[in-house]
Amino acid sequence: PNAKAQTINLTYSNFFPPTHGHAIAGANMIKEIEKRTNGRVKISYFPGGTLTKPAVCYDGVVKGISDIGQSCFAYTRGKFPVMEAVDLPFGYKSGKVATRVAYEFYKRMRPAELNDVKVLVIHAHGPGILAAKKDVNSLKDIKGMKIRCTGLSSKLAKYLGAVPVAMPQNQAYEALQKGVVEGTFCPIEVLKGWKQGEVVDYVIETGSLGYTTAMYVVMNKKKYESLPPDIQKVFDEVGEEWVDVHGDVWNSADREGYKFVVELGKKIHGLSPAEEKKWVQSINPIIIEYQTRMEEKGLPGRKAVSLLKELVAKYNK
Amino acid sequence: MFWNSINWILEKMKIIGAACLVGMTFLTCADVIGRFFLHPIFGSVEIVAFMATLSVAMALPYTHKIRGHVGVEILVRLLSDRTQAIIDICTGILSLCLFAIVTWRMTTYAHTMHKAGEVSMNLELPEYYIIYVASFCLLIFTLIILQDLMNNIKRLKGK
Amino acid sequence: MSPTLIGVIGIFVMVVIFLSRMPVAYVMAMVGYVGFSIMISGKGGLNLLSRNIYDVFSSYGLTTIPLFVLMGQLAFNSGISHRLYNTGYKYLGSTRGGLAMATVSACTAFGAVCGSSPATAATMATVGLPEMKRYKYADELSTGAVASGGGLGMIMPPSVVLIVYGILTEQSIGALFVAGIFPAILVTILFIISIYIRCTYAPDQGPPGERFTWREKIKSLLGMAETLAVFLLVMGGLFMGLFTPTEAAAVGSFGMLLVSLIRRQLAWQGFVKALYETLGTSCMVMMLIAGAVVFGKFLAVTRIPFDIATWVGGFDLPRFMIMAIVIVIYFLGGCFMDALAFVTLTVPIFFPLVTSLGYDPIWFGIIIVMVTEMGVITPPVGINVYVVFGVARRVIGEVPLESIFKGIFPFLLAVIAGTIILMIFPQIILFLPNLMY
Ligand code: NA
Ligand code: NA
Numbered sequence: 001p002n003a004k005a006q007t008i009n010l011t012y013s014n015f016f017p018p019t020h021g022h023a024i025a026g027a028n029m030i031k032e033i034e035k036r037t038n039g040r041v042k043i044s045y046f047p048g049g050t051l052t053k054p055a056v057c058y059d060g061v062v063k064g065i066s067d068i069g070q071s072c073f074a075y076t077r078g079k080f081p082v083m084e085a086v087d088l089p090f091g092y093k094s095g096k097v098a099t100r101v102a103y104e105f106y107k108r109m110r111p112a113e114l115n116d117v118k119v120l121v122i123h124a125h126g127p128g129i130l131a132a133k134k135d136v137n138s139l140k141d142i143k144g145m146k147i148r149c150t151g152l153s154s155k156l157a158k159y160l161g162a163v164p165v166a167m168p169q170n171q172a173y174e175a176l177q178k179g180v181v182e183g184t185f186c187p188i189e190v191l192k193g194w195k196q197g198e199v200v201d202y203v204i205e206t207g208s209l210g211y212t213t214a215m216y217v218v219m220n221k222k223k224y225e226s227l228p229p230d231i232q233k234v235f236d237e238v239g240e241e242w243v244d245v246h247g248d249v250w251n252s253a254d255r256e257g258y259k260f261v262v263e264l265g266k267k268i269h270g271l272s273p274a275e276e277k278k279w280v281q282s283i284n285p286i287i288i289e290y291q292t293r294m295e296e297k298g299l300p301g302r303k304a305v306s307l308l309k310e311l312v313a314k315y316n317k
Numbered sequence: 318m319f320w321n322s323i324n325w326i327l328e329k330m331k332i333i334g335a336a337c338l339v340g341m342t343f344l345t346c347a348d349v350i351g352r353f354f355l356h357p358i359f360g361s362v363e364i365v366a367f368m369a370t371l372s373v374a375m376a377l378p379y380t381h382k383i384r385g386h387v388g389v390e391i392l393v394r395l396l397s398d399r400t401q402a403i404i405d406i407c408t409g410i411l412s413l414c415l416f417a418i419v420t421w422r423m424t425t426y427a428h429t430m431h432k433a434g435e436v437s438m439n440l441e442l443p444e445y446y447i448i449y450v451a452s453f454c455l456l457i458f459t460l461i462i463l464q465d466l467m468n469n470i471k472r473l474k475g476k
Numbered sequence: 477m478s479p480t481l482i483g484v485i486g487i488f489v490m491v492v493i494f495l496s497r498m499p500v501a502y503v504m505a506m507v508g509y510v511g512f513s514i515m516i517s518g519k520g521g522l523n524l525l526s527r528n529i530y531d532v533f534s535s536y537g538l539t540t541i542p543l544f545v546l547m548g549q550l551a552f553n554s555g556i557s558h559r560l561y562n563t564g565y566k567y568l569g570s571t572r573g574g575l576a577m578a579t580v581s582a583c584t585a586f587g588a589v590c591g592s593s594p595a596t597a598a599t600m601a602t603v604g605l606p607e608m609k610r611y612k613y614a615d616e617l618s619t620g621a622v623a624s625g626g627g628l629g630m631i632m633p634p635s636v637v638l639i640v641y642g643i644l645t646e647q648s649i650g651a652l653f654v655a656g657i658f659p660a661i662l663v664t665i666l667f668i669i670s671i672y673i674r675c676t677y678a679p680d681q682g683p684p685g686e687r688f689t690w691r692e693k694i695k696s697l698l699g700m701a702e703t704l705a706v707f708l709l710v711m712g713g714l715f716m717g718l719f720t721p722t723e724a725a726a727v728g729s730f731g732m733l734l735v736s737l738i739r740r741q742l743a744w745q746g747f748v749k750a751l752y753e754t755l756g757t758s759c760m761v762m763m764l765i766a767g768a769v770v771f772g773k774f775l776a777v778t779r780i781p782f783d784i785a786t787w788v789g790g791f792d793l794p795r796f797m798i799m800a801i802v803i804v805i806y807f808l809g810g811c812f813m814d815a816l817a818f819v820t821l822t823v824p825i826f827f828p829l830v831t832s833l834g835y836d837p838i839w840f841g842i843i844i845v846m847v848t849e850m851g852v853i854t855p856p857v858g859i860n861v862y863v864v865f866g867v868a869r870r871v872i873g874e875v876p877l878e879s880i881f882k883g884i885f886p887f888l889l890a891v892i893a894g895t896i897i898l899m900i901f902p903q904i905i906l907f908l909p910n911l912m913y
Contacts, residue, residue, distance in 0.1 A: 011516065011777070017644050018824040048644070048820040050776050056527050059429065063523035064516070078436035113433075144355050151438045154359065165357055166439040168536070171720065173649055174634055179717030180352075195642055195649045335751035338546055341539065342733075345726030349719045362536055369539040370530075376759035385756040386499035386763060387866040391878055393497040408498035415506045422526035451530060 008227065010043045013051040013066035020193060021249040022123075023047040026070060026217070029121075029242050036234045043068070061220050062116050070121075070217045074151050081294060082111035083214055085304040086124060087152050088287050090312045091210035091280075095126035095187070095250020098212040101311040103243045108307060109300070114216075118224040120239030121217035123246035125187040126254040128153065128209035131200040132183030133176065135267070138275050139282065148172050148184040152211060152286075156185060159283045160208070169194055176200060185209060189253035192260035203261055203268040208279035217242070323460050327378045330454065334375030337368040344368070360440035367447050374454035378461040402473040409466035416459045423452040479515060483778030486511040487812060490771070491856050500862050501760075504767030505529070511774035524773060532766040536722070537636070541595045542758040543725030547732050548599035549750035549757075552606070552871070554736030556703055561607035563696040566688040569611065573675035573682030576617050577668045579604045580625045584664045587629020589714060589724050592636075593852050594761050597626030597860040601867040602757070614681045615868070615875040617674065620883025623853050623864040624667065624891075630815070630849040631842060632660040634721055637815055637849065641841045644823050651909035655838050658904050659846060662897065666890040674886050702738060706731035753870065760866045764859050765814070771857070772817045781809065781818060785825035795833040796899075802826055803895060806844045810851015811858070818848055838909055839902045843895065850891045853884050 012030060016023040030043040046052075052060035057071035058079070073080045074087055086105055092098040102124040106114070136142050143161040150166050157164035165181050169190065175181045176199040184196065191197035217239070224232065261268060271279060287305060294301025348361040380386060393401055427448035437444045490507040494500060505525065513521030532538065551557040561575065568574030583600050590596050601622045608618035630637060633653035642649035675682040697704075710728045713719050719727060736742035742750075775781065788801055809818040823844070830840050852860040861880055868875045898904055 017640070017820070019644050019646065044777070044779065046776065047824075048640075050817055050820050051773065052527075053531055056531065059527070060523070063429075064520040065524050065527070066520075075438065076433075076435050077438055077441060079433045081434070146352065146355070146357070154439060163352075163355055163357060164359055165352065166360055166362055170636075170639065171537075173639065175720060177650070177717075178714070178720070180720055193643070198648060198650050331752060331755065334755045335748070338542060338751055338754060342543065342546065342726045342729045345543070345723050346730045349713075349723050349727060353718065365539055366534055366536040369536075369542055370534040372542060372755060373533050373759050373762045376755035377763075379752075380756045380759040380763075383756060385760045385866060385870075386501055387760065387862045387869075388497035388499045389494045389877055390497045391876070392495040404496050408493075408496050411506060412498065412502050415502060415509070418509075418522065419505075419526055419529060422522050423530065426523075426526050426530065447534070448530060451533065 007039070008041045008231070010041065010067040010223065011051065012043050012045050012068040012070075013049075013057055013060060014045070014047045014070040015049040015052075015054040015057060015072075016047060016070070018047040020047075021253050022070070022215075022246060025242065025245050025249050028245070029217075029238060032238050032241075033234055036238065037231050041231060041234075058117070058216070058218065061218050064220060067223045068120070068217065068219045070215065072213050072215045074213050077151060080111070080113045081297070081299055082109055082113060082304055085290060085294075085301070085308055086214040087211055088290055088305075088308070089128075089156065089208060089211040089283055090287075090308055091207045091316070092124075092127050092212050092312060093210075093316045095124065095189075095212075095254055096244070096247035097312070097315045098124035098126060098214075099243060099247030099250060100315050101308065102212070102214045104311055105304075105308060109304065114218070116221060117218040118221050118235075119216065119218050120235060121242045121246060122214060123217075123243060123250065124212040124214040126189065126212070126250050127187065127205075127207075128156075128185050128211050129188050130183055130185060130204040130206070130209060131188075131191055131196065132202050132204065133179070133200055134182065135202045136183075136204050137271065139278055145183055146181045148175060148181040153185040155286050156209065156211065156283055159286060160279065161282075172196055173199060187212075187250075187254060188257040188261065189250070190257070192257040193253065197257070197261045197264055197266065201266055203266060205268065205270045206276060206279050208276070208283045215246075217246075320464055323457065323464070326457055327382065327461065330375040330457065331379045334372040334379075337372035337375070341365045341368040341372070360437075363437050363439050363442065367442075367444075370447055371450065374451040377454050377458040381458060381461050381465070399473065402469055405469045406466065406473065409462065409469055413459065413462050413466055416455060416462060420452055420455040420459050423448060423455055427452055479778040480780055480783060482511060482514060483775055483780045486771075486774060486778070487856075494856060499763075501763035501767035504764075504771040504857065508767070508771035508774040512770075512777060515774065515777045525770060528770050528773065529766045532762060532769055538592070538762065538765065540590060540592050540722050540725045541598070541761050542754060543722070543729055544590055544592075544595045544599045545602065545757050545761075546750065546754040547725065547729040548602035549754045550729060550732040550736060550742070550747075551703075552602050553746040553750040553753075554732070554739070554742040556732065556736060556741075557603040557607060559700060560603070560703065561610070563700050565611060565685060566693045566696045569685035570687045572679065572684045573613075573617065573671040574684070575608050575611055575613060576621045576671045576675075576682050579608065579618070579621050580628075580667045580671070581664055583622065583625025584628055584632055584660055587632035587660065588634075589710060589721060589728075590629060593626045593630050593849060594765065594859050594863045595725075596629040597623055597852075597863045598757055598761055598867055600625060601864045602753075602871060605864075605868055605872050609872045611685065612683050614678075614883075615872065616879045616883035617671070617681045618883075619864050619868055619875055619880045620885075620887055621667075621671070623858075623860045623880060623884055624887035626860045626863075627849045627852045628660060628663055628667070631656040631663075631846045633657065635845065637819055637845045638841065640816060640820060641823060641845060644820065645827050645837055645841065647837050647841060648909075651838055651912070652841055654908040654912055655842050655905050656845075658908060659842055659894070659898060662904060663846070663891060663894040666894050667887055670886045670890040702735045706735055756870070757867055761859075761863055764862055768814050768857055768859060769817070772813045775813055776817065776821060781813070781821045782825065785822045789825065789829050795835075798833060799830070799835065799899070802830065803843065803847055806847045807851060807854075810848040811854045811856065813851075813857065815845070815848040815851060819844065836902060836906060839898075839905045842905045843898060846891070846898075847895060850888070853888065855881065
């Protein structure tokens with residue numbers, strides 16, 4: 001009863017730069033929550049990693065640096081072994097598909113690794129592409145190419161015969177411009193969002209790069225539990241609705257990225273069916289490798305992979 | 318006896334820090350050359366960052382000892398020796414509290430990451446070891462601040 | 477108590493504790509920690525402190541600092557910097573303040589390799605301060621030159637802050653990079669003019685030396701062949717895409733080591749000394765950055781940067797007045813906060829305002845980055861000043877902080893003059909990007 005009179009002040013940390021679609025989606029989510037709680041909740045927003053950096057975001061929420069946080073699971077590897085499965089190259093058709101798959105996967109698996117927070121939203125970016133300074137049509141062309149990547153995508157590079165050069169996204173522009181790397185794996189959105197479209201000449205779309213990076217919007221559990229039930233309900237509902245909001249942002253970002261690259265006069269193309277098959281086969285061991293590793297640890301690797309295959313088939317339609 | 322061993326550790330930490338400096342220089346160069354011949358050292362970025370972390374952390378007590386951390390002396394210089402000693406004792410206590418807290422929290426940080434099984438992004442190395450080592454460096458650093466504080470108290474008593 | 481008031485009190489308390497000669501880095505971390513705890517929660521503050529300190533220590537982007545400092549230390553301990561300045565002296569020694577002019581220009585050139593302003597300041601201070609002292613330059617001038625020159629490196633591409641600006645405002649980073657070149661050169665020239673004027677009125681600041689014949693000049697240049705080769709390797713490799721700026725630092729250190737070994741000028745003792753000095757200097761710089769980051773998080777949660785930006789947006793004034801106010805705010809912002817953090821927080825609010833007034837987005841980016849970066853030489857959070865102060869103490873003996881600030885003042889005037897020139901003649905910024913993009 002007392003809580004009603006008092007405004008509840010919260011903070012939300014988001015690593016996306018403030019002008020990025022997901023930062024704007026976050027800002028709109030705040031507005032919606034404030035509106036539906038009649039201003040009883042007030043949220044201060046810190047986009048652009050100004051409150052917590054991407055890799056400490058989750059921990060920052062658990063440890064009370066911010067109350068709400070948005071970042072990628074992949075930035076803290078090993079911490080989310082089950083959610084990691086979502087990032088594998090299952091051949092996601094779009095960001096919205098990946099987002100829906102990721103969210104439903106979370107709800108059906110309920111992995112223990114997320115027990116110390118309240119999950120509001122899970123979303124995931126569109127399929128990866130190869131953006132390169134030279135044209136690539138076959139496995140022969142990609143062999144020995146220096147490709148910027150991190151974590152999971154480094155394995156893709158290795159299996160495709162390329163040379164992985166690990167580097168964070170913010171250094172990729174310069175590295176591509178200077179020729180330190182000859183290509184990069186990323187969702188096409190990045191070519192506009194991080195401006196890398198300026199410094200590549202070809203974009204190659206292939207299902208073998210149909211991986212994703214799952215992201216979360218989570219809330220400090222104690223903070224959530226301390227809220228009155230009607231406000232908790234607002235958070236539940238808005239969170240549920242914002243899954244698709246973020247999914248749509250990925251789709252439109254990818255469209256914009258595509259447009260950006262075309263306007264810059266760069267060439268975009270796929271692979272021939274025969275070649276495409278070879279690429280997909282080359283990367284298949286990654287999924288098997290994951291499955292075995294998880295089972296060895298006593299985690300449901302096989303279940304995760306089969307569920308994801310099922311969900312991708314369902315939503316890719 | 319106790320302080321002698323702390324200072325012995327400090328000297329050894331300095332040597333490890335210096336070795337890390339050399340290591341990061343050589344490793345980065347090896348990576349550049351390797352990349353030129355299409356054999357980059359995968360994850361060298363990560364190892365270099367780890368070595369940089371260690372070199373800075375290892376240098377903490379040493380840098381404090383040689384008064385390497387700068388302070389504004391404009392006002393304090395004009396005061397009497399006694400007042401200077403009193404001010405140094407007060408700020409010494411503040412610094413001691415601050416870095417005791419940092420040491421404690423750094424240890425729990427390492428512990429949290431250890432428990433969660435978090436590993437580095439590229440090489441999947443257990444970064445929490447580095448954080449444990451950083452906590453140890455901070456502990457020695459805090460002890461050096463304590464030693465400094467005790468010397469200042471002696472200085473005040475001697476007046 | 478309102479958040480704004482807590483923020484203002486925090487700044488005040490920090491400045492007061494600075495005066496107790498407690499290390500600046502510790503004070504910033506402490507006040508930031510306490511302030512954050514008051515604003516958010518005790519637990520949040522505790523975790524903010526440890527994670528941010530570790531974050532700064534472990535940042536790959538900041539590994540340039542120890543690597544470049546090591547390069548400077550190796551040059552210093554093997555006598556390479558000694559010979560560099562000898563050569564410089566043969567060419568410029570007869571001009572008043574000539575070596576300071578050369579140092580400032582070297583800082584700008586170095587800025588084209590190095591993306592970090594404290595790293596530039598620390599390296600150039602190590603190399604330049606003892607040499608300028610040898611030629612009887614006043615400490616005021618020499619320390620002022622390296623501290624200010626370091627900040628200038630930030631508008632010379634590559635620049636991290638410009639990349640962030642480009643992403644925030646959807647401007648071409650390539651265009652921003654080329655746009656920074658002429659302003660950097662302009663300010664360098666203004667720095668040189670300010671040195672010239674100062675040395676004319678106070679000749680003891682940078683006394684002129686003897687003249688040398690061309691024969692002597694060329695001979696001394698040839699004596700520097702291997703060192704020049706290292707510079708060419710670093711610069712060439714960077715532009716040809718063999719390595720990134722961070723890697724350039726390592727290649728530079730390694731090259732410097734090779735040169736000194738070939739010349740047999742670096743004994744084991746000198747090498748060890750260079751390593752230890754590098755440890756001390758980089759630890760100091762990293763702690764300063766960590767302190768500034770923690771303090772910056774505190775200022776961010778007080779929302780002072782947002783409030784100011786929103787407040788200015790509501791003004792009904794002629795457009796150049798609003799622009800002048802915005803510039804002053806970025807300058808003040810740079811005095812209290814790390815440039816990168818301040819730009820990220822405020823650009824999304826100022827950018828629509830400024831472009832709706834008809835200002836060019838590229839022009840605005842260069843102006844604010846330049847102005848904010850000059851915050852590194854202004855109190856109270858003037859990292860470069862503390863860096864140079866710390867390095868000076870090791871290489872030429874105690875130089876009072878007030879002398880460094882006195883030494884910086886004319887350079888600050890030059891920056892202000894530069895900003896006014898760029899406001900009147902935006903073409904200086906826009907000429908290159910318009911030509912190329
Ligand atoms: Na630069
Ligand atoms: Na400043």
